Amino acid sequence: MTNTLSFGRAFRLTLLSLGALIFLAPYIFMISTAGKGQSEIFTSSLSLIPTQFFYLENFAKAFGRVSMGQLLWNGVIVCGLIFVIQVIIAIPCAYAMAKLKFGAARLLMALVMLGLLVPIHATSLPLYVAFDSAALLNSYTALVAPFSISVFAIFLFLQFFRAMPDDLIHAARLDGMSELGIVMRVIVPNAWPAITAFAIFSVVAHWNDLYWPLIVVSNQAYATPPLGLLFFRAAEAGDDYGALMAATLIITLPLVAAFLLAQKRFVEGITMTGLKG
Amino acid sequence: ETTLTVHYPMPGFFKDVMDKVSKKFMEENPDIKIEFANPSPTYEEGIQTIMRQAGTSEMPDLTFIGLNRLRMADERSIPVDLAPFMAKDKASMAEQGFSDTILKLAQVNGKQVGLAFATSNPIMYYNADLVKAAGGNPDQPPKTWDEVIALGAKIKALGNGVDSVDFRWQGDDWMFSALLFGAGGTMLSEDESKVAFNGPEGQKAFAVLDRLVKEAGMPVFTKAAGEQAFVAGKVGFAFQTTGALANTIKNVGGKFDLRTAEIPLLDPVNGKLPTGGNAVVILTKDEAKQDAAWKFAKFAAGPYGASVVVPGTGYVPNNELAAKSPEYLGDFYARNPLFQAGLKQMPRMIPWYAFPGSNGVRVTQTIVDNSSRVVDQSAKPEEALEDAAKEVKRLLPRS
Amino acid sequence: MADMTAISLPVEKSRPIVNVSERHEARVAWMLAAPAMILIVLFILAPVVAVITLGFTDFELGYSTFKFVGFENYAELMGDRTFRQSLWNTAVYTAIVAPASILLGLGVALLIESETVGRSFFRTAYFLPVASLLVAMATVWQYLLHPTIGPVNSLLNLIGLPGPNWLGSAGTVLYSLSMIGVWQTVGFNMILFLAGLTAIPRDLYSAAEIDGAKSPIDRFFLVTLPMLGPTTVFVTTISIINAVKVFETVKTLTEGGPNKASEVLLFTIYQEGFVYLRVGYASAMTVVFLAVLVVMMFAQYRLVDRKVHY
Amino acid sequence: MSALSITNVTKSFGENHILKGISLEAEAGEFIALVGPSGCGKSTLLRIVAGLEGADSGEIVAGGRDLTRLVAAERNVAMVFQSYALYPHLTAGQNIAVPLAMRNLTSMQRLPVIGSLLPGQKAIRTDIMRQVTDMARSLKIDHLLDRKPGQMSGGQRQRVALARAMVRQPGLFLMDEPLSNLDANLRVHARGEIVDLHRRAGVPTLYVTHDQAEALSMADRVAVMMSGNLLQLAAPEVIYDDPAHIEVAKFVGQPRINTIASRVDADGAVTLGTWRLQPHDRLTPGSDITVAIRSEFLSIADLGAPGLPAHIERLEFLGSEVIVYTKLDAIGESMVVKLAPSDARGLVAGKPVTIVPQGERLMVFGADGLRLPADLTFTTQLERAHG
Amino acid sequence: MSALSITNVTKSFGENHILKGISLEAEAGEFIALVGPSGCGKSTLLRIVAGLEGADSGEIVAGGRDLTRLVAAERNVAMVFQSYALYPHLTAGQNIAVPLAMRNLTSMQRLPVIGSLLPGQKAIRTDIMRQVTDMARSLKIDHLLDRKPGQMSGGQRQRVALARAMVRQPGLFLMDEPLSNLDANLRVHARGEIVDLHRRAGVPTLYVTHDQAEALSMADRVAVMMSGNLLQLAAPEVIYDDPAHIEVAKFVGQPRINTIASRVDADGAVTLGTWRLQPHDRLTPGSDITVAIRSEFLSIADLGAPGLPAHIERLEFLGSEVIVYTKLDAIGESMVVKLAPSDARGLVAGKPVTIVPQGERLMVFGADGLRLPADLTFTTQLERAHG
Ligand SMILES: Nc1ncnc2c1ncn2[C@@H]1O[C@H](COP(=O)(O)OP(=O)(O)OP(=O)(O)O)[C@@H](O)[C@H]1O
Ligand SMILES: Nc1ncnc2c1ncn2[C@@H]1O[C@H](COP(=O)(O)OP(=O)(O)OP(=O)(O)O)[C@@H](O)[C@H]1O
């Protein structure tokens, strides 16, 4: 209640700060590396601040070596499409599973579980063959379609929707809403925290995904940001670390910005105060 | 006008090279346009991509395949046989420096499946400062493994977190081959029916590895860790590909006096060294395109290509003309003594052996795993070698 | 008596109301779920069926033909030491990463929520690992955990502890990877918990305070934890699944080494299928992997789920 | 044909049989109050009628339509939930507007942004806003239209819930304790609004309440439910003055009706302590009966007056009346007497008095709880029992 | 020193000043009923006293401890929430046991699994269970102890919430409409239980209710709040018979008190339609006043009798009484009369009658709403106004 620095609070802050430091350590190193000349990166003594600032050079390399703009734009398109479709598909399904009685719910649950477990690595081959025979490789469709269904989203929303009071849905039915109307007007506005959390996960996952784009994209016009990173890596011979880190920062930055924008949403309490009991 | 789609791996490494080569090629051949497909991060993923795309419309016209994967590609009839093109071009081939030794690197069972594009061999990098500090003479680098081990032990004794040796045994069997071939051994018997690497040569090879750990105190590094420690100036000797040279030079900067030397051979007379790198391979079955593709392949693997690859990477020239002619690399080696070690070893280069059969690749992993048992001292070298041999025997095609 | 029931005419029972509304409900539910179901079938089930089919073949990448070999792949799997090893490693990895990341995720979420200053900063700090690009992070971790020049070991040396060879030694590599796994997933779980916390009615905390739950710990056990039940089940399920599916870190950091000490299931499958190109065999592995997990997860889910919903 | 007919509805939750066959008919425009002890199944019945819960068996027909086959959204009923069930993310005004928007706007027009660009919706929206404001004003919540439920008091939320139901023109009104959180004045006021609306709309209304004043004053008929059965469905006066069942008599009326268990004497008379009552008609001798009389039909006289001697136990002041708790000296039974404060002057706890019942107001119920015929009422008032 | 003293508490939500300085003192064991219109801030005041909401200013002292700086858990108050606030994941029994477990078990013993292995907790748990069962029995929910809130009816939930508060021995009881969802009998019964408990515990109690019968019958003193102020705090009889403010008079009593706005004549008398009232004492001539009289102090006589001529507008039957709504012929003001059903016989809507007020029951309030001195009551009853 009070804002004084009690012992407990000091302890809490220390704990949080220490943890944050540990979690950020790799990033600190990354930012420091992005500003170092190549020979300065691996030394026997640890110094975070570059002796000579190479930020300009490294970022210039990052922008010069690949068409960063194009990559980022592709990333935005692909992630945007994926997210929107996932949500549109998953929310009604999760609602049906959470709040409606129907025979296939259990089967669906099994399918969702299966979907959660199946790694894309295992199914990429059949999917690739299918996309190839449909002549859809090298297109946004190929990048987006396999992720149009997110069982993770279904599973996540399912948990949240269940917690919503039945009376709310009943009231909506009596007010004349169709089930789809209920989803849009009652469920979604009250599930913002879950939807935002999912948005973050979805965008992050697909923004950073390297595996699938590598498989379906051979035309560089459709390359997504991580594909751009490849141009700074040379597994066999050692990477160009400074430029790699600079490029990574450029690619990660939009995510951080998006996260900062989104985070208010998923901690904004939607208390079920319309209800009693 | 013909458009060729070219796929290549490791863009971080090859992008500049490819851009340069293709630019020059297009200047010389205005009727051929080169387009690059999305590159693959590693050789491994490169070949996966090609195999997936084989037969589909996505398949590029040319690609660059790791030398040790040519056999596998050929077993799947992916590369186009280059013999007919070479026959047509016989005269100019020799003239352009495609010697038999070089051509052999990209042959599988006598079939020319590609042209070696960038080739490397294993060399010894060393930190002259540490060598000096340990009482060695940097100008007289060790010539035998015994010397390496002795000097390594002294370097290790310097303390302060300094390590003696980083031997790049991880990832594949290339560096094991370096020891084995260097001792004059072979992986399999002549007819490829029996395991041969567990012979005396192999035993010597594993013994070296064992002694590096036992006597010189070589730590268990991951690939990246070894590289990072070396460029940080914390390792005396590093044994790995010449391909890493350019980058190592950049990473070391002025931190210490970096030198290179030929890798010691267990059999200095008959010892051979495996060739790393890749070969350009024609994939397109479209005859119209094939001619253009051949032109490009020849150009890339030719002297001009080599003259671009070598300085940018550290690879050794895959083309004799390039190495000698002043028009190409000329005085490059004089100016860049660090690059000479690889060049000097060129006569010893033999193909990186690829195992037959569907388990060919897995055999490599078996050898790596058993090498690691020696390095982390969880098994005696003889034991590990025998295990490796047994396992590999099991994995070879039963004939 | 028996006779009487036999001859008595069926009494017309008044129609149950249930069926109608339930049938309608079911119909609507089907409609709402249909797009998802179709897509699941298309992009998950069908490929899985393909994988299962491939598991009975000797298909190898690059060859255009294959033949059916029955259960040969499965027979081979029985004796595959690598598979067993990676099964064990995966289990160990999961046993470390799942609980640790759940507990830490929950702890961090609670700490951040109860704090008034710097919330945005802390949330972002703990979230960043989730957004990290592993290809780049791998390099960083290699360096941080470097046995000799790495900052982690330097710090350990400062306080007089010997620094282990984190990624290099067979004894520690799995734990190091687990640590990185935890680092990556705590933020993920934190977000889920933060979202879950919003759904708890404030009134319950009021009631708890009135009921004499003096310490935050009391309130946590009385209100937060039970009310987070569904979220926790979700997070647990997802954490386990994600831990079992560990792949990228192994691939980029250790390649399963040294000597298979960090060989995990998905890596083994990948290795078999894409590096050794034995897709048929890899498919059989995948099938076993899936079968075990689906049964396990579904059982767990049904069991726990019933408990947490009220 | 009745406007609403509920036939033989049953419902169980697991082992608990909540509704054991409820049947009920309502005329067009009839207002039926549903009363009964807490947990007797009133809300459940309402929810079944609304189609929110499936009955185990039974039928519901309204306005000639068999609702049984319709889902909730199609039944066109308006309902006030006991738990309010307001949409937490909408303001009070938006909450009230929902049913109107649902009916009057097309689904295109309802879309968030695009919707507001479509032609024709402007006028409709204005009209909706007008109706919402009117309704809010009549329930005195017009100053709260911009608040979300979380920012309102309990009674305010309840009124929003009520407004949301009342703003529509449904085929059926269902109200589950819509006024329980309102203060007396507001309650009276809201009552008036509901009755008005009901009269204008002319649709059957089922109204659950715990407030007897509400049930008796608003309803055309009152339905008394108890442990899963409908005990009596009749006009308020009948329920109060002429209950068909002892439970109904006990349930309705404050303070609770006074009851004395007794047995019919051999001669058909009934002995109450020191007094014998002689009924008009004969009662079956030896049968168990219960005699009941409401507290307002008792009066208190000084000790010695003809009547039942008793002691005052305590007094309760209720503003316009005083409740006197007494105990009969002879049989130790409690008797509660309701008096005007003026009549209660001078009464104090412990004082011995005489209780004087109005004989024609005595009711007799049989062992099965059912009322014995009305002509049984006693004419021979309070004869002193002989011996 | 008083057991609870609330001093000058203020609270605003944004622009809305909800509490404008509430001060209130309660003796040890005093039962104070808090009444007031919906939304006047009763719940808010309770939440502030409980420490669940911070006041903008003001002090709260209970049992000699300054609560203002303590968090809710340390204030040792028991509260029944208007919204129940039951733990949805716990059964009714577990819900009720929570406060006992919190107090009697150590935090180790409360741990889920380990706790049940620790020594000594067994006996405590048994004791808790006994207390829970006793309390549940007294509120008639003992058969529900194993149900979760989601499986209970509204009234049942409310009783669980009540039981949870009553099972403790706090320093202060706060109850926010704890009986609003109960039927009359249960409510009377629960009322009795609360009063009993209160008497045993002997701690101050603040009790919010909308039910005037509850407020008047249970409370030692009644506090009437209105628009953020405490208008009157006094014994029930005083509140009812002797309200200090016109709003209090209007708020308490059902039906609402009859009021007629008027102005004092030059001679200090008051003209009500065709009648002139002569007060004992002088009123300031020309000042605006309101004359008020409760409906039970009016009676209806036949047309022509001395009194105010009026027409009957409608009748409302309430079981033990009948409410007659009339309109005065002379000034068009409404007058509501409460009669016993027997006195109302023969009355029908539209009938012209005479209304006879009991003069000594008339109250006069000034323009500021405050009661004018009691000795102002009229002795000269209803003189026909001249001219
Ligand atoms: N969070 C809030 N934000 C803004 N206004 C609020 C908030 N909470 C309550 N109010 C307002 O404060 C006033 C007092 O609310 P409170 O709940 O104390 O009323 P109350 O007297 O308990 O009413 P009721 O009898 O209806 O329960 C109400 O007008 C309400 O609208
Ligand atoms: N989901 C459920 N599972 C089991 N029992 C239930 C469930 N819902 C309600 N009940 C029980 O059914 C009975 C009837 O509940 P209902 O809500 O209809 O009562 P009510 O008459 O509305 O009571 P109140 O006046 O207290 O609101 C109650 O005894 C309740 O405990």
Ligand SMILES: [Mg+2]
């Ligand atoms: Mg109910």
Ligand SMILES: [Mg+2]
């Ligand atoms: Mg309130």
